[in-house]
Amino acid sequence: MIDLRGDSADSAPIPNSRKKESTHSLATSPGLSQLNPYFNYDPVYFPPSQPEFIFPEGAVKQRGRFELAFSQIGAACIIGAGLGGANGFYKGLKATTLAGEVGKLRRTQMINHVMKNGSSLANTFGVVTLMYSGFGVILSWARGTDDSINTVAAATATGMLFKSTAGLKRCAVGGGIGLGIAAAYCLWNSRDAFSEITHHRMNPA
Amino acid sequence: MEEYAREPCPWRIVDDCGGAFTMGAIGGAVFQSIKGFRNAPSGMNKRLLGSMMAIKQRSPIIAGNFAIWGGMFSTIDCTLVHFRKKEDPWNSIISGAATGGILAARNGVPAMAGSAIIGGVLLALIEGVGILFTRLSAEQFKPPQLVVDDPSQLGPPQGNPS
Numbered sequence: 544m545i546d547l548r549g550d551s552a553d554s555a556p557i558p559n560s561r562k563k564e565s566t567h568s569l570a571t572s573p574g575l576s577q578l579n580p581y582f583n584y585d586p587v588y589f590p591p592s593q594p595e596f597i598f599p600e601g602a603v604k605q606r607g608r609f610e611l612a613f614s615q616i617g618a619a620c621i622i623g624a625g626l627g628g629a630n631g632f633y634k635g636l637k638a639t640t641l642a643g644e645v646g647k648l649r650r651t652q653m654i655n656h657v658m659k660n661g662s663s664l665a666n667t668f669g670v671v672t673l674m675y676s677g678f679g680v681i682l683s684w685a686r687g688t689d690d691s692i693n694t695v696a697a698a699t700a701t702g703m704l705f706k707s708t709a710g711l712k713r714c715a716v717g718g719g720i721g722l723g724i725a726a727a728y729c730l731w732n733s734r735d736a737f738s739e740i741t742h743h744r745m746n747p748a
Numbered sequence: 749m750e751e752y753a754r755e756p757c758p759w760r761i762v763d764d765c766g767g768a769f770t771m772g773a774i775g776g777a778v779f780q781s782i783k784g785f786r787n788a789p790s791g792m793n794k795r796l797l798g799s800m801m802a803i804k805q806r807s808p809i810i811a812g813n814f815a816i817w818g819g820m821f822s823t824i825d826c827t828l829v830h831f832r833k834k835e836d837p838w839n840s841i842i843s844g845a846a847t848g849g850i851l852a853a854r855n856g857v858p859a860m861a862g863s864a865i866i867g868g869v870l871l872a873l874i875e876g877v878g879i880l881f882t883r884l885s886a887e888q889f890k891p892p893q894l895v896v897d898d899p900s901q902l903g904p905p906q907g908n909p910s
Contacts, residue, residue, distance in 0.1 A: 612766070612770070613763050613764075613766035613767040613770065614755070614759065614762050614763050614766055615766065616765075616766030616767075616769050616770055617761070617762035617763055617764065617765035617766025617767070617769065617815070617819070618762050618766070619766075620765050620766065620769050620812075620815045620819070621762060621765060621819065624816075654854070662809075662812050662816075665812055665815070666808035666809060666811065666812040667808070669766075669769045669773075669808070669811060669812065669815060670773065670808050670811065672766075673769065673770060673773055673811075708800070708804055
């Protein structure tokens with residue numbers, strides 16, 4: 544094996560730890576080059592200049608909408624079930640106290656209240672998130688990018704679809720609510736960029 | 749499309765819940781659209797309207813039932829993974845049976861037993877089919893017998909043949 548180590552170490556900006564580890568691990572161990580001729584080189588001569596991915600699909604910055612969709616829907620369902628269950632517990636407590644029910648009857652009524660309220664809110668939350676995820680996946684697939692416009696458009700479409708059977712006016716109101724929530728979320732998410740802009744405007748040094 | 753791989757254990761519950769909800773919502777929408785179409789009074793407009801009403805009213809409920817099944821199943825599965833320290837088909841079968849039993853808890857003990865048996869058998873079938881497919885598809889991934897040509901058996905180079 545040709546020893547290029549001296550001049551290569553000067554030219555290539557390789558971190559020290561990596562150099563030490565690689566020279567000790569593979570190239571200098573005697574048995575490996577007999578197993579396979581490809582083990583007979585020092586990986587330090589091929590410094591990775593860019594991130595390496597096995598599949599080109601892994602090169603996106605964040606996880607795609609489809610990957611996140613099921614988690615989001617599930618989280619919405621569980622949160623909805625929790626909130627609705629708590630609300631149902633409160634309602635059931637009030638109703639059974641008012642009706643003067645005790646013992647087994649009261650317990651059954653309480654369970655009924657919790658189950659009914661919890662499942663209805665969980666279903667609502669889940670359906671809304673399912674619509675939003677579906678629109679988001681379709682939009683990001685159609686546009687080829689994933690940005691705030693997708694979020695806002697998907698949320699608006701979700702609001703309109705969710706209220707689409709309740710009349711034109713309420714459909715528009717639903718879309719407006721979706722638009723507002725998504726816009727607020729996007730503004731909150733990109734507040735760093737905005738603070739940078741205002742900061743630059745304050746002292747243009 | 750990105751590869752859909754399973755999440756590690758505590759988050760798997762959320763993920764499975766969402767997946768089951770999606771499955772139930774889409775399947776329920778298809779099923780209810782047909783049912784609503786057939787049950788509506790005659791006339792194309794009325795049939796389409798009935799179909800849409802059925803989707804709107806019933807498919808979230810079906811989705812919710814699927815979601816609670818998936819979430820409960822995954823919760824028990826993760827609990828079993830934690831306590832048994834291994835992941836195997838028995839986990840799925842046990843959690844399928846337990847889920848069926850727990851979700852029928854309000855209908856009395858015989859209903860619980862029936863649901864538990866149905867759940868266990870269903871998950872055993874799914875796991876069995878999965879194992880079968882793994883066995884079948886494993887055949888084609890067997891590495892071929894590699895014959896490495898060893899140049900040393902040719903002896904030292906014999907000069908230039910002219």
